[in-house]
Each structure stands twice: as structure tokens, then as C-alpha cells.
Amino acid sequence: MSINKIKSVGRQPLNVVVYEHIKTAIIEGDIEPGTRLTETKVSEQMNVSTTPVREAFRRLASEGLVKIIPWRGAIVQEFTDTEITEVYQCRESLEMLAVELATEQIDAEGIRKLYALVEQSNETTDFTKYVDINSEIHNTLLHYANNRTLNNLLSQLNDVIYHNRNLSSYSDVRRAEIHEEHLQIVSSIEKRDKTAASEAMRIHVNNGFEYIKARLTKNEQPKIQKPDSV
Incomplete structure (x- = not known):
């Protein structure tokens, strides 16, 4: 009996999970515009290392959702x-x-x-x-x-x-x-x-x-x- 048609269980890399969680929180308003995010605090909150958080910040910045401030972390974008x-x-x-x-x-x-x-x-x-x-x-x-x-x-x-x-x-x-x-x-x-x-x-x-x-x-x-x- 073949098992080829059984679908595999999707497993996203940790950096993708971190990115998606932060992105959803921003878009749904759980994190308000103007909020300062730091790699250390976010990694502690999500119980992960700072590396996937840093990668998430970069992706979010490329999408216009945050603005990275050198040595200060990221600021959730807000526009007047x-x-x-x-x-x-x-x-x-x-x-x-x-x-x-x-x-x-x-x-x-x-x-x-x-x-x-x-x-x-x-x-x-x-x-x-x-x-x-x-x-x-x-x-x-x-x-x-x-x-x-x-x-x-x-x-x-x-x-x-x-x-x-x-x-x-x-x-x-x-x-x-x-x-x-x-x-x-x-x-x-x-x-x-x-x-x-x-x-x-x-x-x-x-x-x-x-x-x-x-x-x-x-x-x-x-x-x-x-x-x-x-």
C-alpha cells in the first residue's frame, strides 16, 4: 500500500514563526504604532534567541511595518x-x-x-x-x-x-x-x-x-x- 498521498505536516523555521507572530500583532493592533521594539525584550517575551528576532525586524522593515533605528531597535511605523x-x-x-x-x-x-x-x-x-x-x-x-x-x-x-x-x-x-x-x-x-x-x-x-x-x-x-x- 502506497503512502505517497499522505500530506506532510508543515513545519516552519523558527525565524518565520517569529516574523509572522510579530507581523500579525502589528497589523491587528496588538502592538500600537510608535511602539519601540528591542531584540532583547522581544526575544525574552517569545522565549527565543535574538537572531530570529533580528531577522524578523529586517523583513518587517522591508515591508514598511517598522523602522529600524541604529542602536535603539525598531519602531512600529506610524504615519500622520x-x-x-x-x-x-x-x-x-x-x-x-x-x-x-x-x-x-x-x-x-x-x-x-x-x-x-x-x-x-x-x-x-x-x-x-x-x-x-x-x-x-x-x-x-x-x-x-x-x-x-x-x-x-x-x-x-x-x-x-x-x-x-x-x-x-x-x-x-x-x-x-x-x-x-x-x-x-x-x-x-x-x-x-x-x-x-x-x-x-x-x-x-x-x-x-x-x-x-x-x-x-x-x-x-x-x-x-x-x-x-x-
Whole structure:
């Protein structure tokens, strides 16, 4: 009798477990923005060595969730209403330009890649992988926009953008909305409809902005602009 179909028990490395626990605590609000985290105190609390904690801090910093201060540890990121508003004002214009340029230059392979990424983001149950996939969707558009200055400008907004993608990844409702918004963007690109693609991106960015405002202030979920059906 074969045992090949018996699934193995997943065992995550300690550094991944530590990272996931800290990340979840930050996103769910158990650790408030502005809180100072030190390797020593966190390792004592979690009953682990400082090494996996240090690795977790680095990963969280790359995702915009903490800011590492030399010799002081990590500070849980907090952004003012003004900072978030200004970032999204810039992001809206830059992302709309990116999708317009990409629509003009993308090839069939690029469109297939975008559809595949959208499907992968809809299927994954891993929060970190979800953020990575959604970042890759926008990075693919930037690649086909083929504008180095535009890429550099958007990279300056990454702390807020990555931070907010992580917050959104924990909401089933927002994830479903993002899936539909991405489908609308890619469908418009496939049709070479630059105007529709730009408008779909505007709605996507603004819906993200409204969600983050509500999420950070713990208000009721805002009304979402619904794109036309694909």
C-alpha cells in the first residue's frame, strides 16, 4: 500500500514563526504604532534567541511595518493623516501614468503574466506572498511603462505603499475588492483602452486610500467605488 498521498505536516523555521507572530500583532493592533521594539525584550517575551528576532525586524522593515533605528531597535511605523494623504495624491497620478504608458507598450506575454499574477493573488492564503504578488503586479506595469524617472518617483512612496498593502492583506473583504479592481485594470489594458485602464487604476488607488483611512482610524468600512464589470 502506497503512502505517497499522505500530506506532510508543515513545519516552519523558527525565524518565520517569529516574523509572522510579530507581523500579525502589528497589523491587528496588538502592538500600537510608535511602539519601540528591542531584540532583547522581544526575544525574552517569545522565549527565543535574538537572531530570529533580528531577522524578523529586517523583513518587517522591508515591508514598511517598522523602522529600524541604529542602536535603539525598531519602531512600529506610524504615519500622520497628512503623510498618507500626500502619498496617495502622488500615487494616484503616478500609477495612472504608469498604466497609460504600459497599455501603449505591453505585449501579449506581459498581459498573460498580469492575468496569472491576479489569479495567484486570489488563490494564495499566505499574507506575505499575497503582498509580494500584488507588488509584482504593479512592478510589471512599471516595467512595461519603461520610464526610469517614474519608477524612481514611485519608489519614494514605498514605505507607505508596502505598509498599506500589508494592512489590506488581512481583510478578506478588501482582498476580494482588490481582485476585481485588478481584473478591471488588466482587462482594459488587454483591450488597449488607455482611458479605461487609467480610470480603473484611479478607482483602485482611491479605494485603497479610503480603506486605509478607515482601517487606521477604526471607522466603519467606507463605500467602495465599483468598477464596471469585466
